[in-house]
Amino acid sequence: MEIEKLTERINFLYKKSKEExxxxxxxxxxxxxxxxxxxxxxxxxxxxxxGIERKGSN
Known part of the structure; x- marks a missing residue:
């Protein structure tokens, strides 16, 4: 499941939990x-x- 769909479903369930x-x-x-x-x-x-590379300490 892509992150947008995942977030959408989480938000839907949250709203439903508060309403009913x-x-x-x-x-x-x-x-x-x-x-x-x-x-x-x-x-x-x-x-x-x-992915972050450290720069030398000078």
Whole structure:
């Protein structure tokens, strides 16, 4: 699932939880999607940080 679709679904479930509540299945889906999102953010951050080269200290 691409990040935009993932974010869209997370936001939808959040709004639904505030308006009418979620079923057990939706709660599990929400938790799973949040974990996937966090892992992707961490992976992207690590990738960006690994691409940074240190300059010599002068």
């Amino acid at each position: 509540g979620l079923t057990k299945e939706e709660l599990e889906e929400q938790q799973s999607l949040r974990k996937i999102y966090i892992e992707r953010v961490k992976t992207n951050l690590r990738s960006q940080l690994n």
